[in-house]
Amino acid sequence: MTELFISAFITFFVVIDPPGCAPIYASLTGDASFAQRRNMAIRAVVVSALILAVFAIFGEQLLGALSISLDSFRIAGGIMLFMIALEMVFEKRTQRREDRAQEIIDQPEIEDVSIFPMAMPMIAGPGSIAAVMLLMSRSEDVESRLVIMGALGLVLLLTLIGLMLAGPLMRILGGNVEAVVTRLLGVLLGALAVQFVVDGLRGSF
Template sequence: MIELFLSAFATLFVVIDPPGCAPIYAGLTKGATHAQQRAMAVRAVVIASAILLVFALVGEALLKTLGISLNAFRIAGGIMLFLIALEMVFEKRQERREDRATKIMETPEVEDVSVFPMGMPMIAGPGSIATVMLLVSRAEGLGETAAVFGALALVLVLTLVALLAAGPLMRLLGAKIESVITRLLGVLLSALAIQFVIDGIRRSFGL
């Protein structure tokens, strides 16, 4: 149970990437007051939590409706997570996030960033949605499912903390340290992604 919790926490933490969301959020909310920044941070995490919870609860049923096996989804999800990991290692993911944030800031009429881009796709993006569905599909019994949801809740709380402390956090870490952390997390995610693919292949062929 503890191993599953730690594995789920590590996977979700790497995919959602609270430290990586913090600088983007700080840039998007530069002109906002502290109260507005806090409100948008809370709304973004609540919206992302709702999206991830829905996919965690009905994702498996949706796959069955579409005629997609869980093993096929494990393999596809693992490949997608591996691509995300490569982007993290080579710092492409952060560049894409920064480009998206720049486009939002260049649009004057956009003020509230809690729904887009923070809630979705930065927190509840394709990678995190796929990961939640994969982890829940692997969980057996109420205890393991609770462990996955507990890990998700903890990561989302840490994400909220990172957003609330975005400005001070960026000044404390600095660009170089953040880059090193992102690459290390990318290596970890790549290993976890390969494990998803291996599990999917093994179960498909009954190994």
């Protein structure tokens, strides 16, 4: 169970990327008060947690309704996560997030960023939804599923802390440290994504 928790934690941490969300959130909420930043951070994490929980619990039934096998989803999800990993290694994902954040900043009438773009698609995006469904599909008992949900909860808690401390963290870490961490996490995610594809191919053939 310890290995499952560590594997799930690394997967969620890499895909949700709390260190990458923090600077984006800081730039989006630069003019907000501390109370406003805190409330939006809590709202963003709660909404994203609900979205991911729905896909974790009902994702398998959704695949069944669409006549999609779990092995096919493992292959597709693994490919999707691998593409995210490539973007992280070459910093394209960071650039896309920054561009999206700048679009929000350029529209001053949009003040509450908790739902969009923080909850969706930055925290509960396609990558994290695919990851939670893949991990839950690999667990065969209630205990394993609780371990996976515990790992997800811990990552979301770290994300909440990162969002609430976004400003001070950015002053301490700086852009160079964030870039190095993002690349290292991208390599780990790439290896995990390949394993998902291998498991899917083994199950299919």
